[in-house]
Amino acid sequence: MDVQIITIGDELLIGQVVDTNSAWMGQELGKAGFQVIRRTTVGDVEKEILEAIDAAMNRVQIVLLTGGLGPTKDDITQKTLCRYFDSGLHFSEEVYENILNLFAKSGRTINGLTRNQATVPDKCTVIQNKAGTAPCTWFEKDGKILVSMPGVPYEMKWLMTNEVIPRLKKRFRQDMFIRHKTVWVSGYTESMLAMQLSGFEEQLPSFVKLAYLPQPGLIRLRLSAYGSNEQESEQAITEQNEKLHKLIAGHILAEEDKTIEEQTGEALLAGNLTMGTAESCTGGRIAGMLTSIPGSSRYFVGSIVSYSNDVKRHVLGVSHEDLSRYGAVSQAVVEQMSLGAMRVLGCDCAVSTSGIAGPDGGTPEKPVGTVWIAAAYRGKVVSECHHFTGIREMNVVRASNMALLLLLELIRKA
Amino acid sequence: MDVQIITIGDELLIGQVVDTNSAWMGQELGKAGFQVIRRTTVGDVEKEILEAIDAAMNRVQIVLLTGGLGPTKDDITQKTLCRYFDSGLHFSEEVYENILNLFAKSGRTINGLTRNQATVPDKCTVIQNKAGTAPCTWFEKDGKILVSMPGVPYEMKWLMTNEVIPRLKKRFRQDMFIRHKTVWVSGYTESMLAMQLSGFEEQLPSFVKLAYLPQPGLIRLRLSAYGSNEQESEQAITEQNEKLHKLIAGHILAEEDKTIEEQTGEALLAGNLTMGTAESCTGGRIAGMLTSIPGSSRYFVGSIVSYSNDVKRHVLGVSHEDLSRYGAVSQAVVEQMSLGAMRVLGCDCAVSTSGIAGPDGGTPEKPVGTVWIAAAYRGKVVSECHHFTGIREMNVVRASNMALLLLLELIRKA
Numbered sequence: 001m002d003v004q005i006i007t008i009g010d011e012l013l014i015g016q017v018v019d020t021n022s023a024w025m026g027q028e029l030g031k032a033g034f035q036v037i038r039r040t041t042v043g044d045v046e047k048e049i050l051e052a053i054d055a056a057m058n059r060v061q062i063v064l065l066t067g068g069l070g071p072t073k074d075d076i077t078q079k080t081l082c083r084y085f086d087s088g089l090h091f092s093e094e095v096y097e098n099i100l101n102l103f104a105k106s107g108r109t110i111n112g113l114t115r116n117q118a119t120v121p122d123k124c125t126v127i128q129n130k131a132g133t134a135p136c137t138w139f140e141k142d143g144k145i146l147v148s149m150p151g152v153p154y155e156m157k158w159l160m161t162n163e164v165i166p167r168l169k170k171r172f173r174q175d176m177f178i179r180h181k182t183v184w185v186s187g188y189t190e191s192m193l194a195m196q197l198s199g200f201e202e203q204l205p206s207f208v209k210l211a212y213l214p215q216p217g218l219i220r221l222r223l224s225a226y227g228s229n230e231q232e233s234e235q236a237i238t239e240q241n242e243k244l245h246k247l248i249a250g251h252i253l254a255e256e257d258k259t260i261e262e263q264t265g266e267a268l269l270a271g272n273l274t275m276g277t278a279e280s281c282t283g284g285r286i287a288g289m290l291t292s293i294p295g296s297s298r299y300f301v302g303s304i305v306s307y308s309n310d311v312k313r314h315v316l317g318v319s320h321e322d323l324s325r326y327g328a329v330s331q332a333v334v335e336q337m338s339l340g341a342m343r344v345l346g347c348d349c350a351v352s353t354s355g356i357a358g359p360d361g362g363t364p365e366k367p368v369g370t371v372w373i374a375a376a377y378r379g380k381v382v383s384e385c386h387h388f389t390g391i392r393e394m395n396v397v398r399a400s401n402m403a404l405l406l407l408l409e410l411i412r413k414a
Numbered sequence: 415m416d417v418q419i420i421t422i423g424d425e426l427l428i429g430q431v432v433d434t435n436s437a438w439m440g441q442e443l444g445k446a447g448f449q450v451i452r453r454t455t456v457g458d459v460e461k462e463i464l465e466a467i468d469a470a471m472n473r474v475q476i477v478l479l480t481g482g483l484g485p486t487k488d489d490i491t492q493k494t495l496c497r498y499f500d501s502g503l504h505f506s507e508e509v510y511e512n513i514l515n516l517f518a519k520s521g522r523t524i525n526g527l528t529r530n531q532a533t534v535p536d537k538c539t540v541i542q543n544k545a546g547t548a549p550c551t552w553f554e555k556d557g558k559i560l561v562s563m564p565g566v567p568y569e570m571k572w573l574m575t576n577e578v579i580p581r582l583k584k585r586f587r588q589d590m591f592i593r594h595k596t597v598w599v600s601g602y603t604e605s606m607l608a609m610q611l612s613g614f615e616e617q618l619p620s621f622v623k624l625a626y627l628p629q630p631g632l633i634r635l636r637l638s639a640y641g642s643n644e645q646e647s648e649q650a651i652t653e654q655n656e657k658l659h660k661l662i663a664g665h666i667l668a669e670e671d672k673t674i675e676e677q678t679g680e681a682l683l684a685g686n687l688t689m690g691t692a693e694s695c696t697g698g699r700i701a702g703m704l705t706s707i708p709g710s711s712r713y714f715v716g717s718i719v720s721y722s723n724d725v726k727r728h729v730l731g732v733s734h735e736d737l738s739r740y741g742a743v744s745q746a747v748v749e750q751m752s753l754g755a756m757r758v759l760g761c762d763c764a765v766s767t768s769g770i771a772g773p774d775g776g777t778p779e780k781p782v783g784t785v786w787i788a789a790a791y792r793g794k795v796v797s798e799c800h801h802f803t804g805i806r807e808m809n810v811v812r813a814s815n816m817a818l819l820l821l822l823e824l825i826r827k828a
Contacts, residue, residue, distance in 0.1 A: 283702055
């Protein structure tokens with residue numbers, strides 16, 4: 001069943017806000033057997049919204065709108081929906097009650113503008129939003145569905161999970177069963193891998209697709225099956241995945257569509273290990289990745305972000321002599337950082353980074369993008385030097401991925 | 415001049431990748447006087463790409479495509495463009511030279527698939543991509559422009575900055591001069607602020623828009639002027655901004671569209687101060703925010719991410735007694751964390767966080783979302799308890815923002 005997502009808001013078009021909602025929605029809809037075939041973003045402009053809705057209603061069965069439902073004047077989605085569906089508005093006591101409850105919980109007092117959010121279109125089913133003040137509205141026209149949700153991420157997520165997806169599943173019989181399988185591959189460039197897999201690609205059934213998603217230092221390979229029943233999709237994915245494994249056996253890091261930090265967490269839990277980090281150029285980003293996972297306190301103890309050399313020396317115990325002789329971006333220093341982190345934080349393993357993320361700070365011997373990473377576990381410490389060529393943000397992401405990868409390999413080999 | 419962005423890739427629709435390109439493009443185009451009026455995302459499907467291109471070419475003057483230019487079979491943008499513009503392909507020695515140079519730099523050897531990337535459409539201007547192997551192509555049809563770029567963020571950014579925007583500026587005379595002014599407001603809910611500003615909104619000239627962008631704990635207010643000449647836009651923004659300041663004087667944190675971390679960095683530089691962080695529930699995210707800014711090593715020295723109580727005690731010197739008596743999420747502990755960070759890291763000021771980000775770990779006395787934050791500067795330490803109601807990620811972002819805000823206020827008042 002095809003879906004189109006329409007996101008509404010000038011802040012998206014001028015780039016003040018990054019749209020993370022659409023990706024999340026695509027994932028959740030896919031799991032439930034719905035396929036997003038298009039996404040459109042328009043500003044808070046009636047003509048543009050109407051045009052996008054009309055085109056979408058002619059294209060697909062299900063149209064999901066987010067955004068433009070705030071209490072302020074710049075938000076016009078509801079008004080525009082009334083126009084499109086030729087609907088009046090009325091005050092909903094039920095919605096008002098929900099708003100009053102939310103305000104009571106956080107101890108805020110209600111005002112007229114907030115009260116207005118209880119005004120809803122006549123020609124729709126109102127779905128209560130337990131996570132916020134703007135209600136969700138569900139319209140039907142000629143057998144097609146349009147659902148309008150707030151753009152605030154956690155409100156949208158609450159509504160999608162608890163209301164919209166369950167209702168869509170009830171309403172539509174599935175005609176396509178989508179299954180994805182992602183494997184993480186290291187040690188190949190994208191084109192090298194594609195050449196290696198060219199024969200494999202040619203023999204894929206027509207309803208199975210292979211996609212390459214290069215990430216800094218890694219490639220995710222995704223097999224997607226769009227079968228007409230569950231068994232067909234499952235079976236095709238299993239078969240093709242087995243073939244894939246035979247072709248690139250030693251290069252597959254993980255089989256699930258899990259992030260590197262999730263994979264690290266699982267390896268640590270499996271080995272009953274604790275870990276910490278000592279970060280210079282990654283500035284706490286590895287710690288942030290690890291702690292983004294609920295329950296990470298079971299294995300992650302903490303981190304020393306040693307941005308300055310003083311902190312490297314005084315907190316992590318890096319040798320003053322080595323810092324002067326080799327510089328902060330060196331094998332000696334990055335290895336001492338990992339070992340220092342294990343000692344100071346009292347954990348079983350650690351990763352560390354020291355590099356020049358850019359845009360400034362490079363020298364002829366150590367240009368921007370030079371990054372030393374190390375991982376330590378059970379008295380063993382390994383390190384690598386990388387020469388990244390990206391912008392600052394990219395270099396930090398790469399260094400973070402590679403450091404966790406280094407530790408993963410160290411743990412797995414042990 | 416109106417622009418439409420089309421992003422291409424199944425990975426976007428199924429949500430495996432978040433589209434950050436479009437936001438960046440919107441910002442840069444806006445600064446150059448071009449207005450993005452629509453964004454469309456389609457999969458790697460010829461029919462969908464053709465349909466989106468055709469609709470866009472009929473709607474706007476400038477169409478910018480990203481994605482689908484990789485060397486692998488799933489990428490079909492170039493083939494589809496040849497079809498749309500009825501063009502053949504040829505091998506470009508110039509592009510091949512660029513690819514050879516890139517490979518020589520990173521010490522990789524070239525293969526046939528990579529060599530194929532030097533094959534380009536006949537009916538276009540080829541723009542060299544100094545940041546990657548896939549070239550950028552520039553098509554013209556009936557006075558309209560279509561530019562196709564790789565989806566890899568730093569390649570797209572390099573091309574936009576150095577080639578595409580400069581060429582668009584040369585090609586089109588500007589008919590609209592866009593100016594934005596953003597102020598950061600604290601201490602209001604969105605609807606409270608909207609009521610306070612209702613009179614202000616009503617008197618705005620028709621070419622000036624006011625938008626509310628609520629963020630965890632803060633609201634960004636954006637004034638946008640779409641004048642027919644530079645002076646008109648500048649003047650309107652200046653006038654309206656002055657009026658705005660009179661209405662909500664004490665609540666404006668900053669006048670620029672700068673992030674909290676940028677504002678913190680500037681305040682630290684201005685006072686010649688160094689800072690560090692001691693993070694529990696934010697897990698290094700504040701350090702990550704601060705170090706995302708080039709040059710932050712001038713004021714940011716480092717961080718202790720004390721996820722476990724052992725690290726709080728042994729590294730930061732938090733009292734064992736207080737940890738047992740009040741728990742880790744308490745005023746006593748969070749204040750000792752800030753003071754400990756200043757002492758251990760040897761810096762002039764610090765922020766600290768300790769809370770229950772969720773989804774688990776809450777108790778009746780300290781439910782999920784309870785976060786203590788503190789800031790310390792010149793022997794003074796201040797702290798606050800917040801009760802956030804969002805999901806884990808949201809709570810961490812809020813806590814990070816509020817902690818930096820607390821320090822900013824402390825420094826400014828000193």
